[in-house]
Amino acid sequence: MGSGVDKSVLRRLPKIDLHLHLDGSVRPQTLLELAEAEGLTLPAADVDRLLPFMRVEGDCPSLVDYLSKFDLVLPAMQTAYSLERIAYEVVEQAAEHNCKYIEVRMGARLHLQKGLSLDEVIESFVTGLSRGEATYGVKARGIIICMRNHAPQDNLEVIEAAARFMERGVVAVDLAGPEDGYPPELHQEVFDLAKKHGLPFTIHAGEAAGADSIYGAVVKLGTNRIGHGVRLKEDRDLLERVRAERIPLEFCPISNIQTKASTNWETYPIREYFDQGLLITVNTDNLTVSDTNMTKELAVLTDHFQFTLPEMEQIMLNSVEAAFLEKEEKRQLHEEIVKSFAELL
Ligand SMILES: O=c1[nH]cnc2c1ncn2[C@H]1C[C@H](O)[C@@H](CO)O1
Numbered sequence: 342m343g344s345g346v347d348k349s350v351l352r353r354l355p356k357i358d359l360h361l362h363l364d365g366s367v368r369p370q371t372l373l374e375l376a377e378a379e380g381l382t383l384p385a386a387d388v389d390r391l392l393p394f395m396r397v398e399g400d401c402p403s404l405v406d407y408l409s410k411f412d413l414v415l416p417a418m419q420t421a422y423s424l425e426r427i428a429y430e431v432v433e434q435a436a437e438h439n440c441k442y443i444e445v446r447m448g449a450r451l452h453l454q455k456g457l458s459l460d461e462v463i464e465s466f467v468t469g470l471s472r473g474e475a476t477y478g479v480k481a482r483g484i485i486i487c488m489r490n491h492a493p494q495d496n497l498e499v500i501e502a503a504a505r506f507m508e509r510g511v512v513a514v515d516l517a518g519p520e521d522g523y524p525p526e527l528h529q530e531v532f533d534l535a536k537k538h539g540l541p542f543t544i545h546a547g548e549a550a551g552a553d554s555i556y557g558a559v560v561k562l563g564t565n566r567i568g569h570g571v572r573l574k575e576d577r578d579l580l581e582r583v584r585a586e587r588i589p590l591e592f593c594p595i596s597n598i599q600t601k602a603s604t605n606w607e608t609y610p611i612r613e614y615f616d617q618g619l620l621i622t623v624n625t626d627n628l629t630v631s632d633t634n635m636t637k638e639l640a641v642l643t644d645h646f647q648f649t650l651p652e653m654e655q656i657m658l659n660s661v662e663a664a665f666l667e668k669e670e671k672r673q674l675h676e677e678i679v680k681s682f683a684e685l686l
């Protein structure tokens with residue numbers, strides 16, 4: 342059951358992806374080539390047989406199981422060359438789905454295993470993004486992730502490093518990783534430091550833990566956006582606050598079902614939240630791990646939730662509002678989205 346939107350139109354719609362992890366979006370062919378060049382062992386030697394190890398097959402029992410997929414790629418993401426290349430290729434993949442703007446995120450400390458410094462890691466990442474932007478015309482910015490299972494002391498260093506790149510493509514910081522057992526408050530000091538530097542932030546919350554985690558992110562830490570936030574409806578007062586303050590929710594529908602943030606499409610609250618006036622955005626999370634792209638995410642909106650084209654335009658304009666960009670850049674992006682939709686409708 343859909344809303345009658347022609348699938349070929351979906352691919353051509355102008356899109357924005359605000360929640361996209363670098364290490365979850367490595368092309369299998371690229372992993373094969375990097376592993377070969379660096380003498381790393383992989384469980385398979387061709388794309389078809391490697392893919393099942395890189396992506397979730399069907400649903401996962403939990404977020405922790407989903408996160409285990411990242412162990413395979415991280416050893417091949419420890420050099421300046423590999424980070425730059427993978428960042429470039431993420432922009433390339435976004436261009437294939439007519440994305441106009443993307444925010445790509447990466448956990449800088451996960452890439453120190455072969456001796457790179459935090460600054461070298463971030464430098465390679467933003468260089469790849471800007472080279473991708475120059476080649477494909479997709480505006481691409483970086484978000485640096487603090488891991489919730491890392492010590493706050495280590496995350497303070499990540500914030501300091503991210504702040505040094507604020508003029509070179511880093512627009513925000515994030516908190517990701519296993520949610521259950523690692524409440525946002527553990528990293529209060531870390532995000533206070535981000536605020537001191539004028540670095541906005543988003544926090545993964547309400548994916549594998551409930552409304553308490555979102556409460557910590559919103560009320561205690563003062564987050565600018567919420568990564569996922571699917572379980573917000575468990576606390577009506579908090580939901581009302583998030584709505585009134587126009588705090589954006591970065592929904593990633595395909596990933597959200599895989600990690601069991603919602604058990605199935607019937608209970609997935611995207612239509613309900615959108616209709617209640619929450620600032621819903623739609624994103625991919627992990628292109629390879631979730632086997633997704635922005636066209637597939639929009640197809641979910643039409644197939645399961647009867648979103649119309651004007652409603653999808655509203656979702657993209659929500660993303661413009663939520664973007665970590667300057668006012669004038671947002672104005673231009675807004676204009677571009679409205680113009681492209683007008684041409685297609
Ligand atoms: O959906 C997610 N929730 C929480 N953490 C995540 C998600 N997708 C990826 N990550 C983690 C695993 C990666 O290694 C890390 C940096 O991208 O962020």
Ligand SMILES: [Zn+2]
Nearest residue numbers: 517545568626
């Ligand atoms: Zn995420």
